[in-house]
Every structure is written in C-alpha cells, then in structure tokens.
Amino acid sequence: MDAELPAGTSEAWAALSADPALVERVSYGGPSDGLPARLPVMELARATVAACALAAAELTAVRTGRQVPRVRVDDGAVATAFLSDRLVAVDGRAWTTFAPLSRFWRAADGWVRTHANYPHHRARLLAALGLPGDAGADAVGDVIAGRRAVDVEETVYAAGGLAVAARGAQEWAAHEQGALVAGQPLLTLEAVGEGGPTRAWSRISGTPLLPCAGLRVLDLTRVLAGPVATRTLALLGADVLRIDAPHLPESQEAHNDTGMGKRSTTLDLGDSRDHRVFEDLLRGADVVVTGYRPGALDRFGLSPEALAERRPGLVVAQLSAWGRYGPWHERRGFDSLVQAATGIAALEGSDGEPGALPAQALDHGTGYLLAAAVLRALTEQHRRDGGGTRLARLALTQTAHWLVHGLTKTPERERGFAPERRLTETDSPMGRLRHALPPVSYEDGPVNWARPPGRWGTDPAAWVAA
Template sequence: MIAADPPGWPQLDLPWTTDVVVRGPRIFWGGPLDVEGLAVGSVSAAVTAANSFATSRGSSWRSWVASGLVGASFDSIGRLRRDGEPLVAWGELSGFFRTGDGWVRLHGNYPHHARRLLDVLGASDRAGVQSKLLELTSLDAETRIRAAGGIAAAVRTEREWREHEHHRTAIAHRPLIELGTPTGQARALGASNSLPLDGIRVLDLTRVIAGPTASRFLGALGADVLRVDGPDHPELLDQHLDTGFAKHSAELDFVDPGNLDTTRQLAGSADVVLSAYRPGALRRFGLDAGNLLTEYPHLVVVELSAWGASGPWEHERGFDSIVQAATGVATTYARPDGTPGALPVQALDHATGYLMATAAMRLLARRSTEGGATASLALARTANWLQDQPCSSITSDGDAFDGPDCPLWLDEAESSYGRLEHVRPPYFTGEVPASYPTTPSRYAADPPEWWLDQK
C-alpha cells in the first residue's frame, strides 16, 4: 500500500507555507536533479492552497498528495490512450540537432513553427534541416531561427546560462512566483459546501501545457473553466485531449471587435484570468494584467511566460524543452557520448502550471480583504529552482504499486473523441483518488459562455 509520509521533500521558494500530507516514494525517476521534489513540491503547494481555500469558504473538503500519482500526472500525455492507442507527443522537426560546433534544440510541433524552420533553413524535411544546421554555429542557428519566428535554443551548459545576460538581469533574482500589488477593491467569496472552487469562474487564455495544466486542476476542484483560443493557430489535438478535462473550449478572434468585446465581457465576469501569451502580446487588446485590473479590479490575473517579462529575451518564444536546452538542463542529462538529454517528464511545464493554480487560489482567498492582484511566473525561473536542488539519490525507492506506474492512478471515460484512458487529478480526498468532472469537449466548439449561466 501507499507508504508513510516520507521525509526530505525540499521546500519551494514560495510566499506561502506548504503543509499538505504527502505519501509515497521519495525517489522514483532518479537522476542528477530532484525532479521528484519539484513535481511533488508544486502539487503540494497547489493542494495546500485548495485546502486553505476550502476552509475560507466554510467547506470541510480536504485532500492529500500521493507522490506516485503526481509522477503519473506529470507524464499525463505519455499515459493518455485514445481508443487504446497512444498519442504522438513530438513532431518531426522537434528535438536535438547537431550544429557546426555543438547542438541546438528545435521545436516544430505546431505547423506554423515547422514551416518557419523549413523556410529559414531552406530545407524540405528533417534531413535537410540537419544538413543546413551543420553549416552554422549553435548561436548563429538560434539567432537566425528566432529572428524568423521559429523556436530554437542553443544547448548551453548551466554555467554558460548563469553567465548569460538574460539570466543575470531577468531570472537570477526574481522569485519563483512574482506578486503584484493588490488593488484594494475587495470582493467577498461566497460559502461552499462542496468542492473548493465551486462557483468560481476561470477564463483560460493559455496554450500548450503549463497554463492548461493549471486550468485543468482548477476545473477538477470545481471551477467553471472556459478556455478561449484564436482561430489562426489551433491547439494540437493531442494536447487538447491531455489538458482539456474539466473545462469548456471556445474560439474567439481578438482582432474582430465583436469577438474582443465578448472576451472582455468574459474577463469582467470572471474571478480568475490565466494568461500564457508572450509578454505584451495581449496588451493591444487590453487583455494584459495591467489593463484588466484597471478595468476589473476584482480580478486575479496569473501570467506565464518562458523567459519572464524583462531582459533581452522577454519577447522570445519558448517551450519546456527549449528552456531545458538553454538553461543547461539538457547538458546535465547528457548521455555518455555527449548527446544532450532531457528530464524524464516535461516537469518545468507541469510544475509551473501547478504553481499558477497555487497563486490563483491564494490570491483569490485574499481578495475579500485586499482586492484583485496579479502573479507572474516563468519557465526559466522554475528551471533555476530545479537546478539549485540536486538529487540526493539516483536510486528508486518506489515500486509498481505506489510509484508512477500504479494502475490505480488511471481512469477511463467516454468522450466526443472516443474512449480516453487518462491519469486522474494528482490528489486524494479521503482514501479515494479524485476524478475529472468532464472529458475534453470538441475543440473550440463550445459557446463563449459560462457554464454556470447555462444551468
């Protein structure tokens, strides 16, 4: 059965205490960095916030964390099955490529990013991309691809990253969760006798993994979550199936005045807005944190970026894998032959997602006395925390029953996309693992309305 509470979980650099009960193995992946500590620490922070939020609303709801379930949830897309078939997580142009002097990591999962890679390198396929990159240095490849709107990062050592101007000016001294000044426009929370976030509205303006993981978790806790995407670059179906539980999915083009007005009305009637566009990208639509709180001072706005909202890389695109390459994680996990490696799961994305959820619930709980507020997070800062916590052991102390491979962590449900076998939410209530209230709806097919208003 699940082991007793293990000692030694590291503390995250958070403005709030984390005291939730954790049961299960302390090490299950093993490796040079404490990925387990980051994973369980971030989920514990979110579950602690949920317990505290429930208390503030007069609810007796309580939960605890099983570390093996956390491990499974951090590999949720890898464990997801659609009618028994696994999903394809990586595109042909995503991965490590040799350059004339080292390595570069590319991200080409999205069709528009793949096209930009092919165009800037004058290639037609992966082999052609590799051939062209051998003619460039890693830094030249990074610069050229980024200038063309593609996604790339030269593979650096951790020392090279720590000496980099962006790390020194924008990452090294920022907190893991950066908090803004509350507005002072207090709004009380209603009582709840059920799930902690029952009746709370969350507008999800995020993409890929981290932000959608946050909103999926908030939806599992009872929030009415509406994800809104634009029509130009639709989400990948596999990622929608992985993170689309416990929410609705709508499409609105912010460039269209009517659609933008609808989005702003949704924001004004929400309690929480989650955003994961590049810094400044939503400012022209008035959907950035500053404009939203000026117009709707009751809001809690949590923003995520890859590199932070300052420094020379503030406007650069980035994903978990790209941040791993740039910050030295890939070299820390290099194979014996020198080929760069990667974390056992996309832990930066998932951990930052749970920290976004933590910030949303903590600030929402304080809204009744302090008003709305903002929080911001960066994948590169999460990477820093991980690198500062070397793993104390490279051996596993879990087994198939209470580790990430435990079959109890999986659930099955019918959806509009077929039968989905998926990982449950990463917490227990009593002795029962939680379940998602709904499966992913058809992508972008829901009306841009709150489900609470339709009841």
C-alpha cells in the same frame, strides 16, 4: 509527515507567501521512482503538487469555516500526472508528443534544439534555414551541421521560429538572460489594484468539497503549463472557458489531456464582434490566466493594469517561458527549449550528447505552481474582503533555476512505480479516453474531473448558467 521530505514543499509554500505552519498538514507516500533523473525531478513534482493541494485545502477551509483539510501526496499519482501528456490515449491510440523536426541537431560547434510541432513553427524553421516547405529531417540536419549553434538560434528566432543553442549550466549562468533569472524569485504574487467589488463568497458543503465552486476562469493559455493549471482549477470546481484565436492551430490530442473539466471556444480578439463577446465574458470572470509572450495580449486591453482598471478585484495569472525581463523576454518558448538553454539537457545527457528530463517537468511543475498562486490569491482576497486585483507571475526558466540550483535529491522511499494504477478511462466525444487521475488530493476533495474534454474550440462563448 516524512521528516526528510518537506524542504521542497516548504520552499514552494513560502514562495506563495503562505502560513508555514500549514505544511504540517501534508503527508507523503507511494513509490518515488517514477521520474528517474540526475536532477531532483521527483522532488520538483512532489513539491509543486503538494503546494497546489495545500492551497486548495486552505481555500476549502476559508469557504467551509472548518480546519484546513489534510493533504496526502502520493508519489505514484504525481509521477503519472507529470507523464499525462504521454499516457493519454483515445480508443487505445496514444499521442506522439513531438513532431519529426522537434529535436536536437548537431551543429558545427555544439547542439541545437528546435520546436516545430505546430505547422506555422515548422514553416518558419524551414524558411529560416533556406529550405523548401516540404524539406525533411535530413535536409535540416545538413544545414544545421554547417552552422554555429548560436547562429541557428538567432536566425530562426528572427524568422519567428523556435530554436535554441544547447548550453551548459555555467554557460547559461554567464548569459545575460540566465544571470537575470538567477536574481528572480520562484514566482511573484502581488496586489496591483485596490478596492473592487467584494466577491460574493458562499459556503460550500457536501462531498466533494470544491473550493473553486462558483468561480469563472478565462483560460488564455496553450501547451502545456497554463492548461495544466486551468485543468486543476476545473478539477476544484471552477467554470473554466478556454479561448483560442481561430487562426492558431491546436492539437486535439493535446486538448484530450489538458482539457479535462474545461470548455473550449475560439474568438478573434482583433474582430470587433468577437471582442465584444470577450468583454462580456470578462465582466463575469473571477480569474484570467494568460500564457502568451509578455506583452503579446496588451493590445487587446489584457495587461494587468488595464484589467485591474476595467475589472477591479480580478485575479490575473501570467505565465511565460523566459520571464518578463532581459533580452529574451519577448521570445516564444517551450519546456524542451528551456531545458536546452538552461543547462538541464547537458546535465541529463551522456557521451557528449544532450538529454532530457523524464517528463515535461518544467511545464507540469510550473502549471501546479500557477494554480496554487491563483488559489492563494483567492484566499487572500477573501481574508481582506475583496482585497483588490491580484497578479501572479511565473516563468519556466525560474522553475528551471529552482530545479538545478534550489532542490536536493532525496533517497527513494519506495519502489514499484506502475502508472496504470493511476489511470482511468471514460467516454468522451472523441472515443474511449484513457487519462491520468489528478494528483491534487486532500481530505473530502475531488478524485476526478466532472467532465471529459470535448472537441477543441466547439463550445459556446458563454458562461455556464449559475
């Protein structure tokens, strides 16, 4: 093990309440210059992938009865995976990840970051600014330039849109939400219900060793962290079924990246017939992962407490942007907005203009931590012969706080990052798909997903037959 590297991995592993001695099973290599930034982005990427791979190896050992497999973290593969949303292509056509109105704008007293990739977010942004639905960037820029950044933030959020004032790290620390984030752990993993049916664990064998084989995952997440987590669980053998509301649009291009290994369907949980279908799926599920605003799904009986009562022994994983506390807990959020609010954009900027991380690193890093938390919960359930319902909670802001205040940059060990070495192509329903190979790697583990993504929302709302 490289002596200068394990601090970040050890911190992430400790946050998962795992055996610290297992970190010795991890080794590192490959070019470390793939995510250049002022902040320790490569350290974040390496640590989160390492923790996820080690959690997969640990569960593999539980299900095989063998020693924990050795984990190898290749920095080139990690950096490529963190750029996967920018590198994915179909028949040579890449995806434009940000729409024209998703950007920084100069306000009267600073900067504002907006997110308007989805049509409904674009419409709400324009309405909040008093602009017609066909307004373009020039009109938006003129309106924002005449207003204070915080006023734009409050006005747009009140209209259901997405905008944040760009703050410095000290300004965020003094903000009520930022001060609360600083007092939170990187993640939480706890038991929320006792008892429940004992999981019918079976031994796994052969190659590759898939620790999630036979497990069923309900994926109620959207761009980008949640789908990265469930994409990883699919890599490890889980039957992952993503469920979206039919009235919420989704980008097929985004699904081409994060839908690897998964199936996708739509259900309207407010419709009685669709809700019955969902309840049937829930009865057969082992894991439920949600990525909506805190409380947004509670009316459908999807709070952790309600799930623990109806489906004892479930693993529930919840992801949010701003955390489940403080004045911003009900706000929508994306990686780019969290970067702007928490001071990351200011730290990465220059000449008075905000900058950005070289990848959606908060999304990807939190996604791998989320998958790791699910894997650790499954391991703990196995060791405790059922162990009750387990709940994992993560937030992009908590990952951001760790990046800014918890991690330390390390010298590059090896240069020469070339993402094309970690890309592959496969046939898909959309055409010839180029995608990043998975960075989660351990001895005798999978090297690629068993299936490419399909067309979003077109799969049956049913589990694959056992």
